[in-house]
Amino acid sequence: MIVIYNRLIPFRGFKCINIFGILFVREGCTMSQTDFNHEAIHTAQMKELLYLPFYLLYVLEWLVRLILLQDSRKAYHVISHEREAYDNQGNPNYLTERKPYNQFKKLWH
Template sequence: MKVIRSSFIPVKGFTAINLFGIVFARRDCLPLTERILNHEAIHSRQINELLFVGFYTLYVLEWLVRLLYFRDSKKAYKAISFEKEAFENDSNTNYLNTRKQFAFLNYIK
């Protein structure tokens, strides 16, 4: 997985963001932990399953729906199904070897 160090991407308060399979990490958050790298690898799998555009479209739409519900951007972010799958499994370094296709669907509630 390619990691690009950046001073501006992602915005402050976030450590890394996965854009089309390339991870951008804030310089002040380096080095990335194995857990964060695994988190981003889970996103890469989700991105590939939804052919890039589908992932980002659903990601933003789900965030907007959750934002309307929670009225809190951080809570909305944490409730996105893609993030819930990644956060719940990023400490399991074997997760991607056993993960079923479209597993993020199990996290939509």
Template sequence: MILISKYLVPKGYVGIAIFPFVFLRYRHLKMNTTLMNHEKIHLRQQLELFVLPFYFFYAFEFLIRLLAYRSWNTAYQNISFEREAYANEKDLNYLQSRSFWNFINYIKI
């Protein structure tokens, strides 16, 4: 389900997936197939990790990356979940062929 709310989407972002919803900052973004595919990849990741553990691992990895890079944006860009979503957001068939827990292949050590 897609919901529009400029107040629930953090500043600097246009969308966020919080299972089972995708929150978008603006209504016209519903037509952005790349963005929607990116958020659907996150929904699949969340589902695979039974939702709550996804947020724990996401936050933990973000903190590790933030300590390593000392940059919010660089830390965010290097989270394995984000790396998978960004790498495949333009492939609209990705979710049909994606392997279970494929985000593991995007973990950087």
């Protein structure tokens, strides 16, 4: 994974953002192995969905959850892509064990 440390991307208050498998990290932030695992899971999700559909589904699911929950932070944490990444970020072997499209197992749970 390519990692770019900079002052502009992501916006202030955010540690990093994964854009098409390139990780942009806010200058001054420290990334742990758990953080890298989390982002690597997102990269796997992006690849299997051919990148653009990943972003479309991610935003659409966030909007639906935002309407239902009325809380942007809670909506973010229950997006199926995030749930898979958070649930497995501590497992360094997860990507070798992961089944394709695994994020959709928790779509409506």
